[in-house]
Amino acid sequence: MGDVSPTIRRLSIPEFTINTPVLVDIYIEAMEYDKAIRDTRVEVWRRNSQNPGFTAVAALMDDQVVGIAYGFNGSPNHWWQHQLRRGLRQQGGPTEEEIQLIQNYFEVAEVHVQPGFQGHGIGRKMMHELLKDNASGHAILSTPEVDGEANPAFSLYRSLGFTDFLRHFKFDGDQRDFAVLITPLPLGER
Template sequence: MDDVVIRPVDLAARVDAALAVQALAFGLSEDEVAVRRHIVLRHLQSPGACAYGALTSTGRLVGFVYGMPNDRTHWWSTVVQPYLVREGNGSWLDDSFVITELHVHPDFQGRGVGRELITAITDAAEQPRSILSAIDVENPARFLYRSLGYTDLARRVHFPSAAKPYAVMGAPLPLLRREESPGRN
């Protein structure tokens, strides 16, 4: 990660670069990118929305995260609410910071970039906890979230536009940090 800096970014100004990263990391088509562009720009206008980017020394965006305080009237909340309520976790929709998107360019995955992005944005959050949704399969993203303290709040969540089910995960803030082993630098 020595060649990547994590810092707040104006994601609206870098939306096309961010969506190019997301398309590679998440396998999106051009049509899906076009739809998401409008969604991202709308999200960034929400009260409390913020974004962090992973930038190379040349200023290239190789990862990003954005989120906002949860609002029960937002589409995402209305979809996940019945699943959370069913599991006795409906209160997680209140006073939580939502990680809306987190993506890292495949060439930069496995280097701690995602970990640094999500901890940076949640460290700046005023809410006492964070929630997010992730595809409901065991993969590196779910492993990362668990290592940060996120636990499953609801599984097999179906979004109307997604073919695969998702899990909703939540964690108290601040997120867990890796404990350094003695003698390790």
């Protein structure tokens, strides 16, 4: 493919909402999910756009969206934070430090690049734009566990300074193991 130089730009909430079906299609393809989840995920993503601190970025190549990343401020009222607290309890916590960490974080909800465009730095560029100027103390995300962390997602997150927060965690409704990773903000590079 040679040099891949996408345009990375922030999406307004109306742009995100209008384009959510296309963005969810990228997610389904990148994660190899069943297309039957499309309508449900479109609704969830649109609801997420109403969360405080919502930020979305897209990667465009020749006016085609090839990547999406979005997130929002963590909140004790969100399902995800309830899941994190459950995971910390299962692992003997939460400690005072862990409680502090989940008081002020930005949840990186989704980061996806179309398979044909992966491996060219698009995810890295989206992460930098997504987390640029973010006032939260930390960014937290989850990614499916893989043996030896041998996939591009883990390589990207580790290179951006993400460390373990929870490992081999099962979110309610998903039987796969996930790693929950955290990094201080502003975003660094290893």
